[in-house]
Structures are given as C-alpha cells and as structure tokens.
Amino acid sequence: MSDSLRLSDAQQQIMATVTDLARADYQQHVLVEAGAGTGKTTTLVAAREQVVAEGKGVLALTFSNAGRQRFADVHLAQTGRNLPPKSVLTFDGLAFEVLCGAVEGRNYSGDGFFTREEIRQNAINESDQLLQLLAELVAELNDTWEGDIPDRESDLIELLELIGNARIANVFRDPRMYAEEDGLEEYQEAERTEFLASLDLPPWFYHLFSRFERLRRESRHLVGVEGAAYDLAGDPRALVRYVWANRISVIMVDEFHDTKALHFELLNVLIKAGCRLVLIGDRHQDLFAWRGLQPFSAFDSAAKLAGVTTLALPRSWRYGHRIAQMADRIVQRLQPGAARITGPRAQSGKLLAVPDLVAWLAQSAQQGVALADHCAILPTQADCMMLQLRLFDAGVPYRLVERVRPFFQGYEFRVVRALALLYCRRFAADAPFHVNSIYAVDVLMNVPALGLDKESRSDLRAELGLDGARRMDGQRLLNADPFTFGLVLDKLAEFLPPILTRAAAWPDWLALAVQHLQLHAFLHQRAQHPAAGRQSGLLLDELARRFSADIAPATQIQRWDEAVERFVRQRTNAGGLSLTSVLHAKGHEYARVLLPIGPSGWRRHLLQPSAAGWRELYVAVTRAREGIMLETTDEGDALAQEVHGIFGA
Numbered sequence: 191m192s193d194s195l196r197l198s199d200a201q202q203q204i205m206a207t208v209t210d211l212a213r214a215d216y217q218q219h220v221l222v223e224a225g226a227g228t229g230k231t232t233t234l235v236a237a238r239e240q241v242v243a244e245g246k247g248v249l250a251l252t253f254s255n256a257g258r259q260r261f262a263d264v265h266l267a268q269t270g271r272n273l274p275p276k277s278v279l280t281f282d283g284l285a286f287e288v289l290c291g292a293v294e295g296r297n298y299s300g301d302g303f304f305t306r307e308e309i310r311q312n313a314i315n316e317s318d319q320l321l322q323l324l325a326e327l328v329a330e331l332n333d334t335w336e337g338d339i340p341d342r343e344s345d346l347i348e349l350l351e352l353i354g355n356a357r358i359a360n361v362f363r364d365p366r367m368y369a370e371e372d373g374l375e376e377y378q379e380a381e382r383t384e385f386l387a388s389l390d391l392p393p394w395f396y397h398l399f400s401r402f403e404r405l406r407r408e409s410r411h412l413v414g415v416e417g418a419a420y421d422l423a424g425d426p427r428a429l430v431r432y433v434w435a436n437r438i439s440v441i442m443v444d445e446f447h448d449t450k451a452l453h454f455e456l457l458n459v460l461i462k463a464g465c466r467l468v469l470i471g472d473r474h475q476d477l478f479a480w481r482g483l484q485p486f487s488a489f490d491s492a493a494k495l496a497g498v499t500t501l502a503l504p505r506s507w508r509y510g511h512r513i514a515q516m517a518d519r520i521v522q523r524l525q526p527g528a529a530r531i532t533g534p535r536a537q538s539g540k541l542l543a544v545p546d547l548v549a550w551l552a553q554s555a556q557q558g559v560a561l562a563d564h565c566a567i568l569p570t571q572a573d574c575m576m577l578q579l580r581l582f583d584a585g586v587p588y589r590l591v592e593r594v595r596p597f598f599q600g601y602e603f604r605v606v607r608a609l610a611l612l613y614c615r616r617f618a619a620d621a622p623f624h625v626n627s628i629y630a631v632d633v634l635m636n637v638p639a640l641g642l643d644k645e646s647r648s649d650l651r652a653e654l655g656l657d658g659a660r661r662m663d664g665q666r667l668l669n670a671d672p673f674t675f676g677l678v679l680d681k682l683a684e685f686l687p688p689i690l691t692r693a694a695a696w697p698d699w700l701a702l703a704v705q706h707l708q709l710h711a712f713l714h715q716r717a718q719h720p721a722a723g724r725q726s727g728l729l730l731d732e733l734a735r736r737f738s739a740d741i742a743p744a745t746q747i748q749r750w751d752e753a754v755e756r757f758v759r760q761r762t763n764a765g766g767l768s769l770t771s772v773l774h775a776k777g778h779e780y781a782r783v784l785l786p787i788g789p790s791g792w793r794r795h796l797l798q799p800s801a802a803g804w805r806e807l808y809v810a811v812t813r814a815r816e817g818i819m820l821e822t823t824d825e826g827d828a829l830a831q832e833v834h835g836i837f838g839a
C-alpha cells in the first residue's frame with residue numbers, strides 16, 4: 191500500500207470482511223455496492239494483497255480491457271509492483287485461457303477443445319479468421335436473402351460486433367427463438383420475426399447468428415477472445431478444472447455492474463467449484479441497454495447468494511460535494527430514496543455553463559490553456575461526429591478516444607461526398623480524384639435504393655482496386671487512376687433513379703438525392719441502435735447543408751481535402767481535448783468533463799428521461815475530478831428547468 195493513500199473506515203471494513211472470507215472454513219461472499227469514484231478498484235486491489243498475504247489463490251476479473259488495465263495500473267501505483275501474469279483477466283480472457291489451456295498434458299476442456307499441437311501452432315483465435323468465416327457465410331446466406339446482408343469489410347466488422355452483443359445479451363435463449371428452422375410453425379416464424387423487429391434487428395439476423403455460432407464451434411480453431419465466455423458457458427467443467435489446477439479460491443469481480451446473465455452463470459459455476467466471491471460495482475453504471483432489452487439485475491441475483499455479506503462505499507474520492515450533488519440528483523431520479531452520494535466538502539468542484547463550448551475552447555486554445563485533461567463526453571459516437579465537425583471548423587485540436595471515428599471517415603460524410611462526385615461527373619466539370627473519393631464511392635454503392643446487385647458491386651469494387659491486397663499497415667493498396675475512377679462513376683450513374691438523371695442546380699439535386707436514395711433509412715439500418723441511427727440522420731442533414739453552399743461541388747471537395755490534411759497534421763502534435771462517447775468513458779477520469787446540452791448532446795436525456803438515459807448521464811458526470819462544463823442552448827424553459835434541476839446551473 192502506498193504511504194499517500196489511507197483507506198477510509200468503510201474501505202477498511204471491506205478489507206476486514208474479505209480477510210474473514212479468505213480465512214473462514216465455510217463458503218462466504220461479499221457484495222459491495224458503491225457509487226462512482228468511491229474507490230472500488232482501489233479497495234479491491236488492496237483487498238487482493240491481503241488475500242495473497244493469507245496464502246490464498248486469487249483471480250481478479252473485469253469486463254472490459256480498459257477495466258483490466260486500470261486494475262493493473264492501480265496495483266502498480268499502490269504496491270510498486272506489477273501484477274503476476276494472468277492474475278487479472280477479463281471474463282472473455284479467462285474463458286479463452288480455460289478453453290485453450292492445458293495442465294500436465296491435459297486440456298482443461300474435457301472434450302479437448304484444442305489439441306496441444308493446435309495451441310503450439312498458434313492456430314487459434316485471430317479475428318481475421320473469424321471475419322473470413324463470416325464473409326463466407328454471408329456470401330452463402332445472401333443467395334437466399336438476395337443480397338440483403340451487407341458484406342463489405344466494415345459491415346462484416348460491425349456484424350461481428352452485433353453478434354458479440356447478441357451473445358452477451360443471450361437474446362437467442364428467448365423461447366421464441368428456440369425452434370429449429372425446419373420444424374417452425376407459421377405462427378412461430380411470425381413470433382420470431384416480431385421478436386427480431388422489436389430489437390430492431392433484420393429478419394436475417396437470427397439465421398446469421400445461429401449458423402455463425404454453429405460453424406465457429408465446429409471449426410474450433412475459431413474461438414476468439416471476444417465472446418469466449420459464451421463458449422465457456424457450454425463447458426462448465428473446464429472452468430472448474432482451471433480454478434482447481436491453479437489453486438484459485440477467491441474470485442474478485444471489479445465492474446460487477448456489467449455482469450450479464452451469461453457471466454452470472456459462470457460465477458455460479460465458480461461457486462460450485464468452491465470459490466468465494468468478492469463482487470464490487472455500481473448498479474447505476476450498467477450501460478448495456480442493448481436494443482431496449484431489460485437489463486439483467488446482477489445485484490439482485492448476487493444479494494440472494496447463500497452466505498453473502500452486503501457492504502457499501504458511501505463517499506466519493508474522485509470529486510467533491512458539488513459534483514456529488516449532481517450525481518446524486520441523477521441517482522434519485524433513477525431510484526428514489528437510493529443511498530446518497532457524497533463527496534468531500536473541502537473539494538468543491540467547479541461548474542461552468544457557456545452558450546458556445548466550441549468558441550470557449552477555441553479561445554482557451556489560443557490563450558495556451560492546456561486542454562489535454564479535458565474530455566467532452568457525448569451519448570453516442572454519432573453525437574461525437576457532430577461535435578467534431580464544429581471543433582474542426584473552429585480549428586480546436588482534439589483527440590478521439592477508443593473507437594470513435596474521425597467524421598471524415600464516417601458513412602455520412604462519405605455518402606455526401608460520393609453524391610457530390612457523381613454530380614460533378616454528370617453535370618459539371620470532371621470529378622476531382624483523390625483516394626478518399628474511392629472510399630466514398632464504395633459506401634454509395636451499398637445504398638439499397640440504387641439497386642446494385644452483388645455482381646455489379648463487386649465488378650465496380652474490383653475496378654477501383656478495393657479488392658486488392660493489403661499493405662503491411664492494413665490499408666488497401668488502391669490502384670485506381672482518375673480515368674478508371676471516372677468510368678466507375680459513369681457506370682454508377684446508370685443506377686440513379688430517373689429523377690436524378692435530369693439536370694438540376696447543385697444543392698437542389700443533392701436534396702433530391704438524399705430523399706430518393708433514402709439515405710436516412712440506409713444510415714438507420716447501419717447504426718448499432720435506434721438513437722445512433724437518429725443522430726446519424728442529423729449528421730447527414732448537417733453535412734448535406736454544408737455541401738449545399740453556393741460553391742461548385744468540385745471546389746468544395748477540394749477544400750474539404752485540404753482542411754482534413756491540415757487538421758491531421760495539426761492533430762499529431764497537439765495535446766488537445768479528448769472526445770469520446772459515454773460507453774468508452776467508463777472507468778476513466780478527467781479533470782474537466784464537458785457536456786454539450788443540445789440536440790447532438792444530452793438534450794434528449796433531460797427532456798425524454800429514461801432509466802438507460804439517466805445511467806448514461808450519471809457515468810458522464812462522475813468522470814470529472816474537478817469540474818463540469820455545460821454548453822447550454824437556449825431551447826426553452828423545459829430544458830432550462832431540467833438543467834437547473836440536475837446541475838444547479
């Protein structure tokens with residue numbers, strides 16, 4: 191334990207209970223419910239040291255890689271030592287260890303999930319192989335589904351993500367999904383379709399999911415780390431062998447709020463293997479509101495375990511009483527009468543509300559204010575795109591955290607760019623050629639309203655060099671030249687609906703194209719969830735508005751390219767503001783958290799409150815150590831009142 195950190199009484203009580211649990215000769219468990227920033231990870235790391243000192247084998251589990259890294263970092267900071275290998279794993283990481291591991295020449299997995307030879311040859315895992323398997327399956331299924339399943343590489347990556355989420359959510363354990371395809375009565379088929387529609391999933395998704403899972407299991411080489419917990423749930427004895435062989439008797443789960451039914455099944459297996467559980471989490475940080483499914487109540491299930499002691503950590507260390515008050519007001523809306531969240535009075539926390547966040551940031555950047563410890567947190571990635579656009583315009587340097595894409599690589603930007611190119615080629619001077627234009631056209635080719643069949647699409651892709659080999663850095667080697675590119679545009683233009691083949695002035699043509707190519711529907715279908723689909727539509731409108739300026743589209747494209755290049759150069763050496771979505775902000779902390787309260791921000795969370803929405807706002811607010819900064823838009827009394835009600839601003 192580092193000298194600078196003195197554990198509070200509540201933290202010490204947890205330590206003492208964990209020590210008792212490790213020493214006791216009967217099975218006990220501890221469940222700690224605590225608010226954000228109350229020192230959950232800090233306490234768990236300290237408790238782990240104590241259990242190790244008792245001579246017991248302990249395994250710490252988290253859900254995300256970020257959580258695992260944070261656990262390891264806190265351990266290093268507290269003890270000055272690195273954790274021994276494999277002592278903190280994600281659930282999927284543990285499952286992978288178990289399914290691929292062996293002890294004294296015997297696999298943990300009873301039916302020899304992998305042979306030693308396979309492990310030696312490293313034949314396992316590799317998401318590239320998963321992608322290949324999925325690509326083959328999609329190609330096969332598309333014969334039946336007439337090309338409805340999107341099949342570009344980026345689509346396949348998104349489909350893998352969707353399949354991963356479907357696994358965690360265990361949606362296909364729903365009785366409506368059980369029946370085998372061949373034996374389905376008509377009404378069962380209707381029920382299944384309805385269930386899929388209620389999750390906003392297309393009808394082919396069930397077929398894709400179930401066939402993919404079957405193939406993946408059969409091929410055995412293709413178990414990836416991601417989603418491995420799902421496979422392990424089908425082989426519980428392997429898990430028992432693993433903990434016995436490694437003499438693990440205490441399991442600690444950080445981020446317990448992320449436990450889904452699937453993971454709880456594994457925890458039950460661990461209990462049957464004789465392990466004691468130490469579970470710590472914050473029920474309000476469960477953000478897994480995937481497609482409107484009822485979240486699994488891990489805390490309620492854990493509270494019913496035999497021999498469980500429930501404890502709490504009441505006080506935040508991260509932020510002072512002012513931010514604690516905001517967090518508390520959100521929690522009270524989620525769960526009236528919930529235990530109050532408090533923070534030290536001496537550490538007050540700042541609240542600043544400005545009408546234009548971007549202008550404030552631009553001014554601060556000019557005055558040399560370091561923005562590196564500031565993070566703008568938005569509800570979805572699509573919201574991040576909109577803010578990016580504003581930051582980009584104002585020349586404010588920013589850094590994208592985790593999977594947030596630069597807006598100029600998003601579908602919305604690419605599809606509008608491709609339309610501008612088509613217009614140039616058909617009605618104006620020739621279309622400017624640039625590698626980004628090839629990617630843009632590739633997106634447009636997938637718009638269903640254009641009606642390209644699979645063959646035409648793949649011919650055009652081949653002409654653009656999009657099926658070509660990859661370079662070492664994973665980028666494709668695009669070999670199209672301006673001449674071929676022009677021909678591809680001509681061929682693509684043949685698929686335009688008649689109304690778009692008639693000459694019209696530029697911005698009017700663009701508006702017609704957005705409407706007649708049903709681009710909102712296209713983006714909605716590609717979004718991970720409906721809210722993201724709506725935001726994606728707003729971004730499309732905004733980009734279309736920008737491209738509608740009274741300047742020739744060719745000039746506009748060139749200007750964008752120059753601006754993007756400038757921006758990328760500037761970004762590489764700037765310690766700019768971080769920008770992320772709430773999902774990726776989890777587990778991190780920043781000095782200042784910036785929350786835009788506009789249409790592409792937290793507005794709908796305040797005006798159309800829902801439990802999932804409140805949880806997201808709670809996570810965003812509680813990432814702040816020193817202050818919250820709001821961008822308040824003048825959108826009427828109702829919003830102003832809500833902002834006042836939560837933030838006191």
Ligand SMILES: Nc1ncnc2c1ncn2[C@@H]1O[C@H](COP(=O)(O)OP(=O)(O)OP(=O)(O)O)[C@@H](O)[C@H]1O
Pocket residue numbers: 195196197198201224225226227228229230231232233472507508776777778
């Ligand atoms: N006893 C203590 N004294 C001083 N600071 C502490 C103490 N316990 C925790 N902290 C500090 O409080 C902050 C939050 O701690 P920690 O990350 O462990 O909280 P958490 O509850 O796991 O957070 P989250 O809810 O975001 O996962 C850290 O900066 C940590 O160093």
